[in-house]
Amino acid sequence: MVKKFDKNLYHLSKVDAVAKIMSTPTLDAVTAASGENFRVKPKGDIDFVPWGSNDNQALELLKMCWNSPTKPRLMDQAKEFILGAGVKLMSVDIDEAGKEVRKLVKNPLLKTWFRRNQVYSRYLELAALSLTFAEIAFIRFSILDNGVVELETIQPTKVRYQRPGAGKPLERVYINPYFGTGRTIRKEDTVSVPIFDPKEPDRYPESIIVLKKAQIGADFYNQGLWWGTKTWTLVDNMTPEYHLGGLTNGYNIKLLIEIDESYFIMESEDANDEETAEKIEKRKTDFMAKMDDYLSGVKNTDKALVLIGDIMGESGKDKKLIRIQPIENKMTDDAYMNLIKQAGVKQAQGHGILPSLAGIAEGDKLGGSGSELMHSVMFQVRYMTPSYRRLLKEPLDSALEVMGYDLESEEYHFTDIEMTTLDANPTGQQAATSNTQ
Numbered sequence: 001m002v003k004k005f006d007k008n009l010y011h012l013s014k015v016d017a018v019a020k021i022m023s024t025p026t027l028d029a030v031t032a033a034s035g036e037n038f039r040v041k042p043k044g045d046i047d048f049v050p051w052g053s054n055d056n057q058a059l060e061l062l063k064m065c066w067n068s069p070t071k072p073r074l075m076d077q078a079k080e081f082i083l084g085a086g087v088k089l090m091s092v093d094i095d096e097a098g099k100e101v102r103k104l105v106k107n108p109l110l111k112t113w114f115r116r117n118q119v120y121s122r123y124l125e126l127a128a129l130s131l132t133f134a135e136i137a138f139i140r141f142s143i144l145d146n147g148v149v150e151l152e153t154i155q156p157t158k159v160r161y162q163r164p165g166a167g168k169p170l171e172r173v174y175i176n177p178y179f180g181t182g183r184t185i186r187k188e189d190t191v192s193v194p195i196f197d198p199k200e201p202d203r204y205p206e207s208i209i210v211l212k213k214a215q216i217g218a219d220f221y222n223q224g225l226w227w228g229t230k231t232w233t234l235v236d237n238m239t240p241e242y243h244l245g246g247l248t249n250g251y252n253i254k255l256l257i258e259i260d261e262s263y264f265i266m267e268s269e270d271a272n273d274e275e276t277a278e279k280i281e282k283r284k285t286d287f288m289a290k291m292d293d294y295l296s297g298v299k300n301t302d303k304a305l306v307l308i309g310d311i312m313g314e315s316g317k318d319k320k321l322i323r324i325q326p327i328e329n330k331m332t333d334d335a336y337m338n339l340i341k342q343a344g345v346k347q348a349q350g351h352g353i354l355p356s357l358a359g360i361a362e363g364d365k366l367g368g369s370g371s372e373l374m375h376s377v378m379f380q381v382r383y384m385t386p387s388y389r390r391l392l393k394e395p396l397d398s399a400l401e402v403m404g405y406d407l408e409s410e411e412y413h414f415t416d417i418e419m420t421t422l423d424a425n426p427t428g429q430q431a432a433t434s435n436t437q
Contacts, residue, residue, distance in 0.1 A: 046185045048160040048174050051221045058134060058157045059180040061224055065133070067237045070347055071226070078132040078353055081380050082388045083124060084416040087396065091410055105410045113403075117150050124392060126153035127211065131388050135222035138173065139209040139395050141196050149399040154208070161220055162192065170220075171195055173208050201398045209398070211391040229347050236347060257291075352384050381416055389414045 051057045065071045089105045114120070123139065130137035130153060138159040142150040160179050162172040176190040196209040215222050226233075261271075264283045269276050396412040 045187055046174055046176070046190050047163045048179075048185070049163050049220050051160060051180065055160075056180040056182070057221070057223075061134065061227070062157060064230070064233055064237070068233055068347075069239070070236060070344060071233060074226075074347060074353060075129065075132045079125070079128045081353075082128045082132070082385045082392070084381065084385070084414050086120060086415060087124070087393075087412040088415050089410050090413045092413075102413060107410060110400075110405070110410075113148065117148075119151055119396075123151035123153050123395065126155075127392055127395075128388065130156050131211065131213065131391065132224075134224045135213040135215060137211040137391075139196075139211060140193075141201075141204075141207050141209050141395065141398065143202060143205045143402060147403060149402050151395055151399060159208070173210075196398075198394075198398065202402050209395050211394070213387065213391070225352065226347065232347055236344065353380065385414075 052060070065075065089107055089110055090102045091105050093101045093103070095101050127137040127139060134156055136156060138154045138156060140150070140152040140154055142152070144150065154175060158175055158177050158179060160174050160176070161170050162174055164170050172192055172194050174185075174190050174192055176185055178185060178189060193206060193208045194204050196207040197203045212218075212222060264280050264287070265271050269280075271277060271280060393412060393414070397407055400407060400411060
C-alpha cells in the first residue's frame with residue numbers, strides 16, 4: 001500500500017520505507033509509532049477501592065499476559081508446580097525420632113464431598129492460578145443448609161474491596177463483572193459479600209476468603225511478582241509481529257533510493273502546466289506502487305531494483321535518473337536472537353521458574369541431563385511453592401472444621417511426584433508428600 005503524505009513524499013508501507021522525490025535526489029526514511037491510552041475513571045454508585053489508579057490494573061495485567069507468546073504458559077507452569085499431584089487426606093503423627101509421619105486416611109464421605117463439589121477444578125486450580133497472576137485470590141466460602149461447605153474461586157478481575165471507614169478494617173467485598181472496564185458500576189449488577197472470619201468460620205453462610213501473599217506497600221490489592229518484567233514482556237510480545245513483518249517485507253530498510261524529478265517528465269512536457277502536473281503525480285504514484293510490490297513479499301525480500309532505459313543526457317554524459325545505495329545494518333541475526341533469549345530468561349525469573357524448567361536453553365543445552373533436571377524440579381517444588389500451598393490449605397482446613405471434622409486426626413496435604421533413577425524405581429517416579437506445608 002502506498003500512502004502519499006505530500007506532493008513529493010510517499011510511504012511504501014509494505015517495505016517500511018519512504019521515498020521523497022525532489023529536484024535534487026533525496027530520500028527520507030521515516031519510522032513513526034504513536035498511540036494513546038484512553039483511561040476512563042471508574043464511575044457508579046458503589047464506593048469501592050479501585051485496583052490501580054484507574055481501576056484497570058488487573059485487566060492491564062491480563063491483557064499483557066494474553067498478548068504474550070510465553071506468559072500464559074509460564075503462569076500455568078507455576079500453577080502446576082504449586083498444585084503438584086494434588087491434595088490428599090492424611091493424618092500426621094510424630095515418630096520416636098521426633099519427625100512427622102504422614103499417613104493416608106480413607107474417608108468415603110470426604111472423598112465424595114471433594115468429587116461432587118469439584119473442589120479441585122472450582123477452587124484449587126483457579127486459586128493457584130490467581131496467586132501466580134496477582135499474588136491474591138478470592139474464594140467463595142458457602143455453608144449450605146445441610147452443613148456442607150462449597151468452595152469456589154472468583155475471578156480476581158471481578159472483585160473489589162468495599163471502601164472501609166476511617167480506622168476500620170476491610171469487612172466486605174463487591175463482585176461485579178464490569179470492574180476495570182470503564183463501564184458504570186451499578187448496584188443492580190453488584191453483589192456485596194462479607195469477608196470470611198477465620199476466628200468464627202461459620203459466622204456467615206456466604207463469605208469471601210482472601211488469600212493474599214505478604215507484600216510491602218500492598219494494603220489492599222497485590223501486584224503480580226512478574227510485573228517487574230513488564231518491559232521485557234512487551235519486548236517478547238512484539239517479537240512474533242516483528243518477525244512476521246521481517247520475513248514478509250525485510251527486517252530493515254536496506255536501500256536508499258534517489259530518483260531525479262525529470263524521470264517522470266516526458267519530453268516536450270511543461271511541468272508547470274496544471275494538467276501535465278497531474279499526469280506527473282499519477283506516474284509517481286503508479287511507480288511507487290510497483291516498487292512497493294517488487295520489494296516486498298517472502299520471495300522478494302531484499303531484492304535489488306534493476307532499471308534498464310536511456311540514461312544519457314544531451315551532453316552525452318551519464319545522467320543518473322535513479323540511484324540505489326545499500327544501507328548497512330549492524331543489528332545481526334545473533335543480536336536479535338540474544339535479545340529474544342534474554343526476554344525469555346527475564347520473564348521466567350519474574351515468575352520464579354528456573355530457565356531450564358521454562359524450556360530456555362542455557363549455553364548449548366536445553367535443561368541439561370536428567371539428573372540436573374530432577375534437581376531443578378525438586379528445588380522448584382521445595383523452595384518456590386510452600387507459602388502458596390499454606391495459603392491454599394487454609395480454606396480446606398476451614399471447610400473441614402465447619403463440617404465437623406477433627407483436624408488433629410485428618411486434614412488435606414499437598415502431594416508431589418518425585419523423579420527417581422530407574423534402578424530405584426522402574427517407572428522413574430514415585431509419590432511423595434510435601435513436608436513444607
